[in-house]
Amino acid sequence: MHTISELRKKFVAGELSPVTVFDEAIATITAKNGNINAFLAVFTEARDEAVAAEARYKAEGDAAPALLGIPLAVKSNILIKGKNATAASKILENYTATYDATVIARLRAAGAIFIGATNMDEFAMGGSTENSAFGPTKNPLDTKRVPGGSSGGSAAAVAMGAVPAALGTDTGGSIRQPASFCGLVGFKPTYGAVSRYGLMAMGSSLDQAGPLTHTVEDAELIHSIISGTDSYDATTLTKDTYPEVPVKDKCVFGVPRKFLADGIDPDVLDTFNAHVEKLKAEGHTVVDIDLPVFEKGLAAYYIVMPAEVSSNLARFDGMRYGLSVEGDNLLDVYQKTRAQGFGKEVKRRILLGTYVLSAGYYDAYYGKAELVRTKMRAELAEVFKTVDVILTPTAPTPAFKIGEQEDPLAMYRQDIFTVPVNLTGVPTLSIPMGTVEREGIDLPVGVQYIAPHGGDARLFAIGKKVYDERQ
Amino acid sequence: MTKEEVEHLAKLARIELSPAEVETFTTEISAILEYVSAVKDIAGDAADTAPTVGRHHNIFRKDEVTNEPNSFTEALLAEMPQTEGRFMVVKKILNTDS
Numbered sequence: 001m002h003t004i005s006e007l008r009k010k011f012v013a014g015e016l017s018p019v020t021v022f023d024e025a026i027a028t029i030t031a032k033n034g035n036i037n038a039f040l041a042v043f044t045e046a047r048d049e050a051v052a053a054e055a056r057y058k059a060e061g062d063a064a065p066a067l068l069g070i071p072l073a074v075k076s077n078i079l080i081k082g083k084n085a086t087a088a089s090k091i092l093e094n095y096t097a098t099y100d101a102t103v104i105a106r107l108r109a110a111g112a113i114f115i116g117a118t119n120m121d122e123f124a125m126g127g128s129t130e131n132s133a134f135g136p137t138k139n140p141l142d143t144k145r146v147p148g149g150s151s152g153g154s155a156a157a158v159a160m161g162a163v164p165a166a167l168g169t170d171t172g173g174s175i176r177q178p179a180s181f182c183g184l185v186g187f188k189p190t191y192g193a194v195s196r197y198g199l200m201a202m203g204s205s206l207d208q209a210g211p212l213t214h215t216v217e218d219a220e221l222i223h224s225i226i227s228g229t230d231s232y233d234a235t236t237l238t239k240d241t242y243p244e245v246p247v248k249d250k251c252v253f254g255v256p257r258k259f260l261a262d263g264i265d266p267d268v269l270d271t272f273n274a275h276v277e278k279l280k281a282e283g284h285t286v287v288d289i290d291l292p293v294f295e296k297g298l299a300a301y302y303i304v305m306p307a308e309v310s311s312n313l314a315r316f317d318g319m320r321y322g323l324s325v326e327g328d329n330l331l332d333v334y335q336k337t338r339a340q341g342f343g344k345e346v347k348r349r350i351l352l353g354t355y356v357l358s359a360g361y362y363d364a365y366y367g368k369a370e371l372v373r374t375k376m377r378a379e380l381a382e383v384f385k386t387v388d389v390i391l392t393p394t395a396p397t398p399a400f401k402i403g404e405q406e407d408p409l410a411m412y413r414q415d416i417f418t419v420p421v422n423l424t425g426v427p428t429l430s431i432p433m434g435t436v437e438r439e440g441i442d443l444p445v446g447v448q449y450i451a452p453h454g455g456d457a458r459l460f461a462i463g464k465k466v467y468d469e470r471q
Numbered sequence: 472m473t474k475e476e477v478e479h480l481a482k483l484a485r486i487e488l489s490p491a492e493v494e495t496f497t498t499e500i501s502a503i504l505e506y507v508s509a510v511k512d513i514a515g516d517a518a519d520t521a522p523t524v525g526r527h528h529n530i531f532r533k534d535e536v537t538n539e540p541n542s543f544t545e546a547l548l549a550e551m552p553q554t555e556g557r558f559m560v561v562k563k564i565l566n567t568d569s
Contacts, residue, residue, distance in 0.1 A: 095550065096546075234529050234530045296513045300507075303507050303510060319559065319561055320551060321550035322550075324553070330563075330564055335485050335486060335487040336487055339487035339488070342486065344492075347488075348496060348499060350486065351480045351481060351484055352503060352504075354480045354483050355476075355480055355500070358480075364511065365510065368513075369507075372510050372514050375513075375514070408503065412503075
């Protein structure tokens with residue numbers, strides 16, 4: 001296992017070549033990807049960039065860009081110019097991106113090498129990476145189990161040792177839950193901190209891109225490069241959008257005990273409680289808090305998200321790009337293309353979204369859900385007057401077995417702790433908090449740290465203290 | 472949620488569904504709607520939740536061309552399922568029989 005910061009030191013010192021690291025990454029992918037299915041596409045042609053990086057380190061040393069020669073994996077709903085980007089959907093099977101996403105352009109400028117596109121739940125809809133049109137990804141820590149989702153391919157790419165870090169997207173937990181299942185650090189920034197230009201839109205008021213890494217330090221480094229105002233995304237934040245959230249040496253942590261009373265695996269809860277005790281022992285304060293509206297966010301999420309999905313995916317019409325199925329007339333082309341191009345979960349969410357937005361139901365569903373979001377934000381603002389960081393487990397269970405969760409509603413409950421964060425737009429960091437044993441295998445589970453809007457730096461500071469320094 | 476309602480939604484969403492899909496979606500979407508209906512109680516009275524303009528709001532830019540003419544034309548044409556010269560071919564939308 002390499003971290004970015006280790007690789008960087010060795011590259012600068014001349015102890016290791018970016019070419020060696022690139023070749024090792026390709027060798028790992030060749031050996032393991034047939035079984036794990038983390039990568040949908042591998043960009044072997046990028047080796048030229050590793051060769052160039054080696055020369056640049058010799059010439060520039062520590063003055064070389066921060067990510068020069070670092071191989072990264074990228075979720076396949078993020079556009080890299082000239083590369084196949086499918087979002088794991090048949091409707092985009094042969095699609096080639098025509099421009100770089102802002103996050104890609106910024107990482108490229110920092111010298112990163114994109115080594116492959118990773119598997120995911122189709123259009124990021126799911127929590128297990130089983131909804132991919134190109135087969136499920138397996139969890140490298142126990143191949144009978146899912147890696148989580150929807151950024152499961154990105155998590156597996158890091159966990160199987162191919163790359164030190166990967167990019168994911170998070171609409172309702174899609175970076176954090178796979179990080180939890182694969183023993184990684186996952187970060188979902190404040191909404192608007194990172195540009196969504198070049199990300200395939202799922203829920204436009206919820207989506208953010210972020211890193212999956214081995215350390216909080218690496219997550220912070222990637223975030224520092226991809227974040228910032230972007231003229232191509234009018235929802236990106238400026239420096240003064242939110243008041244400054246100070247970094248603290250000792251934090252007051254709030255634990256919503258009632259939220260944890262129901263539907264959570266007892267072993268996960270024990271691990272969480274042990275984590276809380278450790279925080280207390282290290283001199284932090286932990287208090288009980290009450291979040292009566294926030295904890296019911298899941299119901300609002302499964303209205304807002306499908307509503308945005310049904311609008312965003314209307315663009316797939318079989319006309320301008322992607323799959324096109326021949327039909328008798330225009331309507332027939334639309335209906336056949338979308339029938340053959342979309343998988344079951346995508347269809348389910350489009351139909352649900354169409355329903356909640358239709359005349360006569362709009363006020364009862366979408367209108368109410370938006371009202372719930374307003375209440376959730378108000379509730380958080382009140383709690384953050386006395387608490388620095390809110391703590392919950394990232395997911396209610398460890399990684400489950402492939403094929404185990406068949407009922408869609410049961411699968412949606414995986415997101416119970418993660419979706420309220422996206423609905424309110426606050427930043428959150430998932431770090432490994434320990435393991436729970438299943439059939440003789442220790443499976444990692446994560447804890448989620450939530451800060452106020454604009455408090456990304458506070459999360460990195462406390463995360464480095466409680467996670468990186470313990471490693 | 473009835474089968475007819477699901478069929479109507481599918482028509483609105485421009486997705487052709489098989490009879491088996493209509494069957495499963497009717498059951499599944501009913502269950503999901505029952506679950507999400509809780510928002511009516513969670514939202515409570517609208518009067519006590521005055522809509523607020525957040526700190527985070529949309530920003531408009533000038534309506535002007537930001538890229539060089541033709542810089543994306545070839546790449547975009549290459550992605551189109553059917554083209555004729557520099558045009559995209561679509562089905563006619565007027566005077567269709569159906």
